Amino acid sequence: xxxxxxxxxxxxxxxxxxxxxxxxxxxxxxxxxxxxxxxxxxxxxxxxxxxxxxxxxxxxxxxxxxxxxxxxxxxxxxxxxxxxxxxxxxxxxxxxxxxxxxxxxxxxxxxxxxxxxxx
Numbered sequence: 001x002x003x004x005x006x007x008x009x010x011x012x013x014x015x016x017x018x019x020x021x022x023x024x025x026x027x028x029x030x031x032x033x034x035x036x037x038x039x040x041x042x043x044x045x046x047x048x049x050x051x052x053x054x055x056x057x058x059x060x061x062x063x064x065x066x067x068x069x070x071x072x073x074x075x076x077x078x079x080x081x082x083x084x085x086x087x088x089x090x091x092x093x094x095x096x097x098x099x100x101x102x103x104x105x106x107x108x109x110x111x112x113x114x115x116x117x118x119x
Contacts, residue, residue: 005074
């Protein structure tokens with residue numbers, strides 16, 4: 001059974017809001033124990049690995065960093081976002097995430113970004 005667009009949008013908005021707030025406990029509510037985040041460094045499986053991934057990400061993009069959504073597409077149980085961000089020490093001219101939901105949880109999440117460290 002496919003998740004409908006509204007449910008996918010609701011989960012995505014919750015996820016993006018929690019990310020923007022650097023709220024690790026809230027962001028983890030979007031995942032299940034079987035969830036996987038697929039990154040350029042390899043797959044991260046399970047809640048502990050995903051929690052560590054976001055804790056590290058929040059150091060790069062802390063609350064208050066500039067963030068611009070370039071594209072957002074939702075179809076059934078899939079959401080795709082393209083974005084840019086800039087913090088005091090890192091510029092990300094492009095980042096992408098794709099979320100695949102099962103019910104109201106993220107089952108698979110791909111993420112990639114291009115980071116430029118400021119000197």
